[in-house]
Amino acid sequence: MAASEPPRAKLLRDPNFRWLLRGGAISMLGDQLTMIALPWLVLKLTGDTLALGLVIALMSAPRALLILIGGALVDRHSPKRVLMLSKYANAVLLAMLTLLVLNNAPTLTLAITSSLSVTLALNAQVTLWLVYALAFGLGLAQAFGIPSGTSILPRVLAPQQLEQANGMLMGMRQLTTLAGPLLAALLIALAGDSGGAVRDARGLALAFGLDCASFLISAWTLAKVRELPGAAGTAPANNAHPPSVWRAVGAGLAMVWRDTALRLCFSYWGIVALFIGGAMQVALPALGNERLHGATAFGLLMAANGAGSLAGMAAAAIAGARLRMASFGGMVLLADMIVGALVMPLGRINSTWQGALLLLAVGAVSGYMQVAVFTWIQRRVPPHMMGRTMSIFMFIFMGLAPLSASVTGWLLQSITLAQLFAGGGATLIALAALAWLFTPMRAIRTASATNTARQH
Missing domain, CATH: 1.20.1250.20 (MFS general substrate transporter like domains)
Known part of the structure; x- marks a missing residue:
């Protein structure tokens, strides 16, 4: 009688898990790039730790306040669908951030002044407010991405595979927390200084652009994942009119x-x-x-x-x-x-x-x-x-x-x-x-x- 296949080998052959592992690794690494690049952008733009604290708060507040609503929407519309939309939203926001940094700052031409110094001051101010808005948007997307990402495994894997799958995915996340900051620092250092209103703009734009690409690639891999038959569980029977x-x-x-x-x-x-x-x-x-x-x-x-x-x-x-x-x-x-x-x-x-x-x-x-x-x-x-x-x-x-x-x-x-x-x-x-x-x-x-x- 042939020996049974080891559980780990069986998990690695599972197409659902392989797509999740590939997409997850790419997305997690991209996340680490933004976690380093965004604070560095704010400090290079303002040199103000108070502004940095506000950016972090604007990312954290919607994530903490709306994550319960995100969880309810995940259960109503399936983790895969909500996670896919959150990835696209993150990609759009990071693409905007990439373009913003590549331009160093949006050019502001107003007829009310011809003073170069005033124009530059307004220019930096508008840039910072745009960063605030984009940081808030990224936190908002995370409020829906986090509960969907942590809820999808039971829909696509058998119960006996969950422990090993969680261990491998969390281990992969830990690896990216070690490699991601090093990669971000390398990108910023090697891309050089653009000489514009924002120092290290080319490297920062490259980091944000790669994170944007990581969300698009991971969304494509997520599309390959298929829910198991009956994985939606036993939902209430009277779901023709779902509750608020x-x-x-x-x-x-x-x-x-x-x-x-x-x-x-x-x-x-x-x-x-x-x-x-x-x-x-x-x-x-x-x-x-x-x-x-x-x-x-x-x-x-x-x-x-x-x-x-x-x-x-x-x-x-x-x-x-x-x-x-x-x-x-x-x-x-x-x-x-x-x-x-x-x-x-x-x-x-x-x-x-x-x-x-x-x-x-x-x-x-x-x-x-x-x-x-x-x-x-x-x-x-x-x-x-x-x-x-x-x-x-x-x-x-x-x-x-x-x-x-x-x-x-x-x-x-x-x-x-x-x-x-x-x-x-x-x-x-x-x-x-x-x-x-x-x-x-x-x-x-x-x-x-x-x-x-x-x-x-």
């Missing part, structure tokens, strides 16, 4: 609330994001600046964390079932306790290699758990509710973590970095311990690959 978007959002919130396991996990993650999630976004750059005295050190710390995440995701993709505990909730809480213990000494390190080792371990635990969490949600939630559920999950981190980050910046005016890291790690351990002792979360079990029935 707001009622659909409410139905998603109600579904999560009624499911005890989802309610416990989402509530716990929300508390962690509020108290801890955003703190690390502020604390790690401050660590590189204050204790290690250099952007290079900060880059090495982030690279170590990214490498650890990649290793953890690879472990989940290759040996996830063998490493997995029977209790999913217990695994989540134990992982948070480990991460909390690793974070506590970060504020007292004296060299980059010490921080890199700690963050490598943090990344490995976090990367493994990312795959486990996404797989658990995808196996537990009915496909016709997946978009709304994933949008609620993503809102926890995109809506609550920024609040934590703003509070952390205020706290650092009164406490030291060592106190912040020690307190943050201890808080994470305490939250996980309290959830273990006083809630049923530790008893939430890992869903099997064939168990798509929902627990309520």
Whole structure:
């Protein structure tokens, strides 16, 4: 009798997954180019960190506020259709940004003045407002692209393939976070300076143009993906008159609330994001600046964390079932306790290699758990509710973590970095311990690959 084909080899032969993997890799790499090029454009245009903060806020606000609506539309119109439209919208916006940068700035000729200095000042002002508008549009497109992108796998792959597929796709994303910034910096450096109103304009335009092309190519690969028969799940029978978007959002919130396991996990993650999630976004750059005295050190710390995440995701993709505990909730809480213990000494390190080792371990635990969490949600939630559920999950981190980050910046005016890291790690351990002792979360079990029935 011939030996059965390894699951990983079978997944790689699946045409749906191969198209998703190719398109995803191209799109993720393009995303990284814009993440580097857009802040650099603003700084070269204005030299003002306040303007940079406003651009980031304009991208983040619509994404956080509208992601729940995006999830409802995903469930109504299918993840593939919404994801395709979001890719085209991103491509149009990036094409406009590319043309804007290639021109250095739109030429403004007004009869009200003949002063060259006034004309140039108005010219730069209009350019910045156009960048603001395009940044807002990119954030708006992400509000619909993120829930559709995180909801499509259960529609196109068998349940037993989800864990490996999540591990490989998340690992690919982690690879692009390492390679993308290097590629963006190389493009900006090699393309040279255009000598116009915006420094490094040719390199920036090339980065935006390649990201635009990446969205078009990934949209073409997505068109090759076919939903499995019956993958839409069991939608309500009376769908001749679908409910309004707001009622659909409410139905998603109600579904999560009624499911005890989802309610416990989402509530716990929300508390962690509020108290801890955003703190690390502020604390790690401050660590590189204050204790290690250099952007290079900060880059090495982030690279170590990214490498650890990649290793953890690879472990989940290759040996996830063998490493997995029977209790999913217990695994989540134990992982948070480990991460909390690793974070506590970060504020007292004296060299980059010490921080890199700690963050490598943090990344490995976090990367493994990312795959486990996404797989658990995808196996537990009915496909016709997946978009709304994933949008609620993503809102926890995109809506609550920024609040934590703003509070952390205020706290650092009164406490030291060592106190912040020690307190943050201890808080994470305490939250996980309290959830273990006083809630049923530790008893939430890992869903099997064939168990798509929902627990309520």
